[in-house]
Amino acid sequence: MPMPMPMPSEMNGKVDINGYSNPNETAGKVILCRAAVAWGPAQPLVMEEICVDPPQELEVRIKILFTSICHTDLSAWKGENEMNRAYPRILGHEAAGVVESVGEGVMDMEAGDHVVPIFNGECGDCVYCKCEKTNLCEKFRVNPLKRGMTKDGKCRFSTKDGKPIFHFLNTSTFSEYTVLDSACLVKIDSKAPLKKMTLLSCGVSTGLGAAWNTADVQAGSTVAIFGLGAVGLAVAEGARARGASKIIGIDINPDKFIKGERMGMTDFLNPKDLEKPVHEKIREMTKGGVDYSFECAGNLDVLREAFLSTHDGWGLTVVLGIHPTPRMLPLHPMELFDGRRIMGSVFGDFKGKTQLPHFAKQCMRGVVNLDEFITHELPFGKINEALQLLVDGKSLRCLLHL
Numbered sequence: 001m002p003m004p005m006p007m008p009s010e011m012n013g014k015v016d017i018n019g020y021s022n023p024n025e026t027a028g029k030v031i032l033c034r035a036a037v038a039w040g041p042a043q044p045l046v047m048e049e050i051c052v053d054p055p056q057e058l059e060v061r062i063k064i065l066f067t068s069i070c071h072t073d074l075s076a077w078k079g080e081n082e083m084n085r086a087y088p089r090i091l092g093h094e095a096a097g098v099v100e101s102v103g104e105g106v107m108d109m110e111a112g113d114h115v116v117p118i119f120n121g122e123c124g125d126c127v128y129c130k131c132e133k134t135n136l137c138e139k140f141r142v143n144p145l146k147r148g149m150t151k152d153g154k155c156r157f158s159t160k161d162g163k164p165i166f167h168f169l170n171t172s173t174f175s176e177y178t179v180l181d182s183a184c185l186v187k188i189d190s191k192a193p194l195k196k197m198t199l200l201s202c203g204v205s206t207g208l209g210a211a212w213n214t215a216d217v218q219a220g221s222t223v224a225i226f227g228l229g230a231v232g233l234a235v236a237e238g239a240r241a242r243g244a245s246k247i248i249g250i251d252i253n254p255d256k257f258i259k260g261e262r263m264g265m266t267d268f269l270n271p272k273d274l275e276k277p278v279h280e281k282i283r284e285m286t287k288g289g290v291d292y293s294f295e296c297a298g299n300l301d302v303l304r305e306a307f308l309s310t311h312d313g314w315g316l317t318v319v320l321g322i323h324p325t326p327r328m329l330p331l332h333p334m335e336l337f338d339g340r341r342i343m344g345s346v347f348g349d350f351k352g353k354t355q356l357p358h359f360a361k362q363c364m365r366g367v368v369n370l371d372e373f374i375t376h377e378l379p380f381g382k383i384n385e386a387l388q389l390l391v392d393g394k395s396l397r398c399l400l401h402l
């Protein structure tokens with residue numbers, strides 16, 4: 001059954017959205033819609049009516065249909081990185097939606113296309129985008145201090161009395177409508193279930209890509225994953241799909257082990273239950289250490305444990321957690337002479353625009369079990385409840401319906 005399309009009401013050239021919009025009515029105009037606005041560190045998000053400007057050159061305005069909350073939103077909401085405090089702001093970077101209208105020069109998308117935002121964009125033209133060794137982009141790589149659009153540094157969001165509202169991570173998805181650079185938007189097969197595609201926008205791509213692209217986990221190898229949120233469990237999915245023989249999950253919240261077991265993890269450790277450092281236990285369990293470890297908790301002490309858990313000579317530690325405190329890597333340079341390696345992974349080393357459509361198809365074929373990641377669903381208006389579920393460690397991903 002097609003959705004009935006309510007006519008938007010129009011006042012002073014601004015279109016008030018009530019339900020789904022008709023691009024013929026809204027293109028080129030300011031849209032009035034709901035957004036969850038952050039006004040200060042750790043303050044409840046406030047559902048406000050805001051103005052969303054039309055997209056400028058090479059920008060796209062989309063209607064968000066689903067969004068979810070990742071730990072990076074949580075860190076930003078808490079204001080953990082003081083340099084990155086900017087209010088009012090619209091957080092959120094994991095979502096799926098439909099193109100409402102495109103700005104001048106956008107050739108690869110049109111109104112009605114199904115899309116997934118990517119916070120780590122791909123312009124396709126710069127020296128990084130042309131290099132096979134990296135998925136960073138000169139213009140659209142993650143810059144937590146960026147608060148406006150790339151073209152002019154300005155915000156496309158404002159309050160009804162004209163105060164600018166800052167953007168976040170090239171995406172700002174806690175809004176019924178958002179404006180992105182077209183480099184930060186991936187067109188997805190219209191047959192793919194958009195609800196599940198939301199997970200590809202960050203968590204699942206980040207974790208799974210770290211196992212496949214960054215570490216290139218080999219069949220029969222051993223793996224330790226520190227932090228079993230959506231990111232850590234996505235690493236587990238990736239390692240399982242590659243045929244890892246042992247996948248050890250480490251978390252201080254034992255509730256996470258139930259899910260981990262369902263997703264193919266073979267062993268679990270709670271550091272709180274151990275009388276020795278977790279890396280010693282892991283080395284015992286694996287005759288000298290795992291081949292790969294992944295830090296998905298965003299904690300420097302955990303990172304050191306992850307590093308020491310790998311086998312000397314060839315062990316590789318991949319850092320996925322965001323570490324907001326201004327402390328340095330907890331390693332002595334001489335420790336690297338033991339042949340353990342350490343590297344970071346952003347967005348699972350996927351080049352978003354080029355590789356995500358294929359990854360989406362793999363997910364649709366069931367290579368990855370996406371259903372397990374959606375533990376809760378709520379209407380957008382209950383976003384603060386969703387935030388609390390993540391704070392309390394009760395959810396992996398709570399899908400918000402807009």
Ligand code: APR
Binds near residue numbers: 229230253296
């Ligand atoms: N030791 C082991 N596990 C820990 C520790 C610790 N000291 N501290 C926290 N954890 C666990 C939590 O119990 C939780 O299960 O880490 C997990 C983190 O999961 P989520 O909060 O759901 O975070 P997620 O969205 O998976 O992101 C993980 O990757 O992208 C980054 O910013 C993100 O740093 C975050 C990380």
Ligand code: ZN
Binds near residue numbers: 070073094202203
């Ligand atoms: Zn994220």
Ligand code: ZN
Binds near residue numbers: 124
């Ligand atoms: Zn680029």
